Amino acid sequence: MSLLQLPTRRLLSQAHCALKPRPSKQQRFCLQMARPSSNMADFREAFARAKHIAIITGAGVSAESGVPTFRGAGGLWRKWQAQELATPEAFARNPSRVWEFYHYRREVMLSKQPNPAHVAIAECERRLSKQGRSVVVITQNIDELHRKAGTKHLLEIHGSLFKTRCTNCGNVAADYRSPICPALAGKGAPDPEIEDAAIPVEELPRCEEDGCNGLLRPHVVWFGEALDAEVLAEVEKELDMCDLCVVVGTSSVVYPAAMFAPQVSSRGVPVAEFNMEATPATDRFRFHFAGPCGTTLPPALARHHTELIA
Ligand SMILES: [Zn+2]
Numbered sequence: 001m002s003l004l005q006l007p008t009r010r011l012l013s014q015a016h017c018a019l020k021p022r023p024s025k026q027q028r029f030c031l032q033m034a035r036p037s038s039n040m041a042d043f044r045e046a047f048a049r050a051k052h053i054a055i056i057t058g059a060g061v062s063a064e065s066g067v068p069t070f071r072g073a074g075g076l077w078r079k080w081q082a083q084e085l086a087t088p089e090a091f092a093r094n095p096s097r098v099w100e101f102y103h104y105r106r107e108v109m110l111s112k113q114p115n116p117a118h119v120a121i122a123e124c125e126r127r128l129s130k131q132g133r134s135v136v137v138i139t140q141n142i143d144e145l146h147r148k149a150g151t152k153h154l155l156e157i158h159g160s161l162f163k164t165r166c167t168n169c170g171n172v173a174a175d176y177r178s179p180i181c182p183a184l185a186g187k188g189a190p191d192p193e194i195e196d197a198a199i200p201v202e203e204l205p206r207c208e209e210d211g212c213n214g215l216l217r218p219h220v221v222w223f224g225e226a227l228d229a230e231v232l233a234e235v236e237k238e239l240d241m242c243d244l245c246v247v248v249g250t251s252s253v254v255y256p257a258a259m260f261a262p263q264v265s266s267r268g269v270p271v272a273e274f275n276m277e278a279t280p281a282t283d284r285f286r287f288h289f290a291g292p293c294g295t296t297l298p299p300a301l302a303r304h305h306t307e308l309i310a
Contacts, residue, residue, distance in 0.1 A: 036273070036288040040300065043287050046270045048304040050133070050244035054264065055121055056257050057139040057146070058250025060276065064115045064294045067143050068108065077101055077190045086222045095215065096199040102218045103179060104188030106161050110178060114149035117248060117274075120298040122150035130309050136238045140256045142220050155234050157227055157256060159220035166207040168214025181205045239264055245271045246300075248293050252281035261285065274300070 037043075047053075059069055069075055070082035077085065080101075084090065091098045114122075125135035129152075136153045137146050142161045146154050164180075165172050179185045183203035205216040221227055239245075245264040247257045252273060258281070265271045265284055272287035274296050282288045289296045303310055 036278075036282055036285050038287065038289055040289070043272055043289075043300060044304055046244055046272075046286075047300065048306045050242075052133070052238075052242045053124075053128070053135045053244045053246060054238050054242035054260075055135060055137045055246045055248060056250070056260055057121075057137060057141060057248045058254070058257065059141065060249025061115070061117050061139075061293055062141045062143055062145060063249070064117060064292055065112050065143075065145055067112055067141075067145070068105075076192070077104065078192050078194060083223055086220070087224055088222055089224075091217060091222075094196070095201055095204055095217075097196050098217075099184060099199070099204050100188040100197055102161065102220075103184040104190060106180065107178060107188065109143055109145075109161060112143070112145065114145045115294045117293040117297045118145050118149035118151070120301045121146065121248075124301040125151060125153060127303060127307070127310060131307060136242075138235055138238065138256070138260065140250070155231055155238070157221070157231055157235065159218070159228075161218065161220065163219035164205060164216040165219040166209065166212060166214040167217055168207060169209055169212045171207060171209050171212070172219050173208075175205075235260065243269055245269060247271060247273045247275070247285075248297060249275065251275055251277075251279040252285065253279050272300075 059071075063069070070077050070080075070085075072081075075081060085098055085101045121135070121137060125137075128135055134153065136155065137151050138155045138157060139146055140158045142156065142158050144156075144160055144162055160174075162174060162176050163172055164175050179187075181204065183199045184197075184205075187197040187199070201215060207214040207216055239260055242264060245261060247261050250257045252258060252261050252275075257273075261271050261273075262281075262284060265286075270287065271285040272289065273282060273285055274289045274291075274293045275282075276292065277290055278288055289300065
């Protein structure tokens with residue numbers, strides 16, 4: 001089934017829920033029979049043959065660079081988890097608080113660097129492009145660490161901390177300023193006792209398009225919002241074309257790999273997971289490599305001896 005044929009409601013629910021579809025009797029039989037390989041030499045054979053590699057990355061890759069996610073136990077900003085602030089309703093109620101949260105997340109990124117997994121992915125793309133082979137990175141991460149590492153072909157399905165979108169004219173713009181506006185300077189501290197800065201809405205980031213001056217919002221996909229149709233169409237194209245799929249830092253029962261990797265696997269294309277631990281979905285795929293992806297991924301994507309152009 002094509003992604004674009006999925007009804008929006010299902011896309012939305014897949015976007016923000018862990019997926020654990022109950023396997024059919026036949027699938028259960030297959031799951032019991034199949035075991036993914038963790039044989040690196042076999043993966044390297046598939047890697048050497050691949051012309052179009054799709055790399056799907058999730059929160060685990062960012063976590064190894066120390067990027068906070070504000071989800072799960074202890075993952076609070078002031079009194080809230082990301083799910084309570086990253087919504088259109090929260091922004092409508094209190095745009096100042098939501099902007100403080102995103103300002104803080106942007107500022108935190110000034111001190112974070114790509115880790116060896118980001119670097120290995122970018123280096124692989126640079127090297128393979130000289131050989132007429134392609135690498136695309138499909139990521140749910142909004143921190144731009146892939147871009148910072150040098151990745152060129154990047155599909156950010158959740159948008160970016162460093163882009164804004166005008167709530168009036170819809171203009172999307174890259175914005176790396178620190179702070180993004182004078183009123184947010186020194187604001188956004190995460191400690192639970194900090195009071196809202198209650199910045200007047202006219203002093204929050206505003207659109208600089210001629211005569212607009214609309215309120216800007218972070219260009220990220222919030223809970224309850226649909227993914228960008230153009231980005232999804234690009235993802236679909238890449239998934240249809242790839243002849244090797246690498247899933248990094250996200251388990252295959254959790255979005256986004258849960259949406260994308262099984263689609264690729266069902267075409268008979270090898271899928272390799274690089275993740276801290278195996279999950280019930282792991283057995284659907286050809287390869288699984290357990291451990292921190294900063295350790296497991298670099299040797300997997302390094303130059304193969306059959307690559308004549310480095
Ligand atoms: Zn505007």
